[in-house]
Amino acid sequence: MKIAVLKETADGEKRVAATPETAKKFAALGATVAVEAGAGAAAGFADAGYAEAGASIGDRVATLSGADVVLAVQGPDAATLAGVRPGVWLVASLNPLAERARVDGYAAAGIEALAMEWMPRITRAQSMDILSSQSNLSGYKAVLDAAAEYGRAFPMMMTAAGTVAAARVFVMGVGVAGLQAIATARRLGAQVSATDVRSATREQIQSLGAKPVFVETVAGIEGEGAGGYAGEMSPEYQAAQAELVSAHLARQDVVVTTALIPGRAAPRLISDAQLQTMRPGSVVVDLAVEQGGNVEGSVAGAVVERHGVKIVGHRNVPSRLAADASALFSRNLYNFLSAFWNKEARRPVLDAEIGNAIRLTRDGAVVSERLRS
Incomplete structure (x- = not known):
């Protein structure tokens, strides 16, 4: 079986879908690995490293020729995959709801497209979850970006010239990215608080040494959506949360927003009026900006x-x-394909639970229920 690894074509995309580490692991399974020249260069992985791992290096045409599985970070358009044989697997982050025309192109080309971001959040699929691995790094980087823009120090400093007060950091949305943002801000010495619509996150916030900020006046609302994601809240809850957040925001130096609802625009967490209550020089990092923005x-x-x-x-x-994002993403893909590797068939064979969840196209048609409904 041949696995092809493409150089990313999306503007500004520096990640790569396989590293020399995972290329070597695929070869150990019995697969042949082909890597497009320069695919890993932006992430610090030279072609020589892939060659040492047993992969062949070539142009895109040679890389795709005869491929059974194509690995990518962001889904390429169908034209990029011109010449692949019908039935080839495309394994990547495909953004199916926003890129429906591209999905239709995969179907027309006979490609079996597998959207890794739709991996079900079940125990046995945790090691395959690209959203978690990438969000973890996003939460970390968000705090570093905030620190770079903030004109003051994060930790309290007691010096001969006087005391520097610790920065106040507020994290809105306590998923994977939010939890890492809390931990990173705490490591930098900030006073950290956090909020989420899911009451179950209160203990997680406290376990990291941060202060939970929750609506207490609206009973019976848990905020837990499908698959562990936050769900949409009632107007009553939204009003109570806006009032609570407004009072809290005015005292914050740095805010990190991470809230997303799958299949919908990002919820608005901070209004222009609320921004006006924050002191000049404060910083807000919006991790949901590409989905419409929390701010x-x-x-x-x-x-x-x-x-x-x-x-x-x-x-x-x-x-x-x-570099780190590629390492984690590529391990997610390796963990996925190796978990379903059939030694007799010498290729992965998906089961119904995960296959039906992530498969978008097959045999020339769009087969995902989420896209057909």
């Missing part, structure tokens, strides 16, 4: 200033840590 006025791919507050809206944050 009013945030701009994807830019750092803007409103009312004296810097709003950081970097695109593709994991790619800003390309």
